[in-house]
Each structure stands twice: as C-alpha cells, then as structure tokens.
Amino acid sequence: MSYPVLTIEYPDRLSRGKVVLKVLFGWLYVGIPHGIALWLYGIVVGIITFIAFFAILFTGKFPKGMFDFAVGYHRWYINVSAYLGLLLDEYPPFSGEQK
Numbered sequence: 001m002s003y004p005v006l007t008i009e010y011p012d013r014l015s016r017g018k019v020v021l022k023v024l025f026g027w028l029y030v031g032i033p034h035g036i037a038l039w040l041y042g043i044v045v046g047i048i049t050f051i052a053f054f055a056i057l058f059t060g061k062f063p064k065g066m067f068d069f070a071v072g073y074h075r076w077y078i079n080v081s082a083y084l085g086l087l088l089d090e091y092p093p094f095s096g097e098q099k
Helices: 016-059 064-084
Strands: none
Touching: 016 064
16 A cells, blocks of 8 residues: 655646745855754654554554654655755645645
8 A cells, every 4th residue: 555645747838037035045045944843843743753662562553643643744845955956946835634
C-alpha cells in the first residue's frame, strides 16, 4: 500500500521576478517564519514518533492521529523546500494540508 506524502506539479514556466526574490530574500520571508514553526513542529513530531514506536511495537499499528500529524509535518517541510528550491511559484501555506 502506498501513502504519497505530497504530489508537486512542476509549473510550465516560473515567474522571473519571483525567482530573483526567492534567491535574494527567500531565507528572510520564507526561511525565518517557516523555519521557526517547522523547528518547533519537528520537535513535537520527534516526540510523537518516539511514542508511536511503542504503540506500533505493542499493537502492530501506527495510530491514525499520530500518523496524520507526522505526515502533516513532512508535507509542510516539502512545500517549503520545493518553494525555496525554485520548484514552485506559490508561497507555501502554513499547514500540512494536502492541496
């Protein structure tokens, strides 16, 4: 069974102005707010994953709420990485929701 975390469709053409903006100031207007939030979210995901390890060990199943929480973190991280890696033109949302 496959669980895709995120599907990104590469646009046919990227805006040149946004590319220059991302290269010069991406760390400032994307990296700082998303970076701080993702850092805190990542700490919580690490704790949840540690707890989920024991849940999986004893029940054989990854609890759905913990799984969705961890997947949300990874979706958010991938969205921000794709934006800063010049793969997307739209600003990444502050959530791990699937588009």
